[in-house]
Amino acid sequence: MKRFIGAIFILGLLFNTTTSFAQNKELKFGHVNFQEILSMMPERDSAQQELQEYNQMLQREMQNMQNEYSQKLQKYTDNQDSYSELVRKSKERELQEMQRRIQEFQSNAQQDFQQKQSEVLQPIIQRIEKAVKRVGEKHGFIYIFDTSAGGVLYKSEQSKNVLPMVKKELGIQ
Numbered sequence: 001m002k003r004f005i006g007a008i009f010i011l012g013l014l015f016n017t018t019t020s021f022a023q024n025k026e027l028k029f030g031h032v033n034f035q036e037i038l039s040m041m042p043e044r045d046s047a048q049q050e051l052q053e054y055n056q057m058l059q060r061e062m063q064n065m066q067n068e069y070s071q072k073l074q075k076y077t078d079n080q081d082s083y084s085e086l087v088r089k090s091k092e093r094e095l096q097e098m099q100r101r102i103q104e105f106q107s108n109a110q111q112d113f114q115q116k117q118s119e120v121l122q123p124i125i126q127r128i129e130k131a132v133k134r135v136g137e138k139h140g141f142i143y144i145f146d147t148s149a150g151g152v153l154y155k156s157e158q159s160k161n162v163l164p165m166v167k168k169e170l171g172i173q
Contacts, residue, residue, distance in 0.1 A: 030141045030162040031155050035148035037128050037163065038121075040172050047120045054116050058109045065105060069098045131169040135162050 038044060076091045083091065136144050144162055145152050167173070 028139070028141045029159045030136070030144040031147050031152065031159050032132060032144060032162045032166055033148045034128065034146040037166055038124065040167065041124050041128070041170070042172065043124055047124060050120055051117055055113060058113060062105060062109065065102050069095070069102060072098065128166070128170070131166050132162070135165045135169050139165065
């Protein structure tokens with residue numbers, strides 16, 4: 001029984017100590033606009049250039065496919081009356097197949113571009129995330145919220161804008 005009462009006393013003492021420590025310890029919250037940091041990153045310009053060139057390459061290929069389709073359609077339209085039934089149906093199937101390939105290319109190109117975008121931007125994003133984490137750990141923040149995501153409905157004056165600290169951590173002006 002004495003052990004039981006002693007254990008309860010120790011648990012109560014630990015609870016009171018922990019509670020008073022938590023009440024006395026300053027809870028620090030921070031916020032940063034992730035998109036703003038991303039726009040400041042020096043390697044972002046080269047990433048944007050790479051993505052723009054990749055997008056232009058995809059658009060050129062799409063344009064070539066559409067031009068080829070237009071030429072074949074025009075040729076079919078001009079000569080449609082002179083074709084036999086068998087040739088006409090074959091040309092129509094060929095045109096339909098080309099349309100299907102164009103649509104498939106368009107869909108795949110969008111997915112491919114998104115994958116390329118993720119591949120190119122991911123190292124930059126990871127670098128920023130690591131810098132934010134280092135700032136949080138170094139300065140004792142409980143949370144650092146991303147204000148660019150639109151999820152923060154309110155931020156108090158007590159929430160610290162950590163943008164200058166993150167910029168310093170990343171070595172950008």
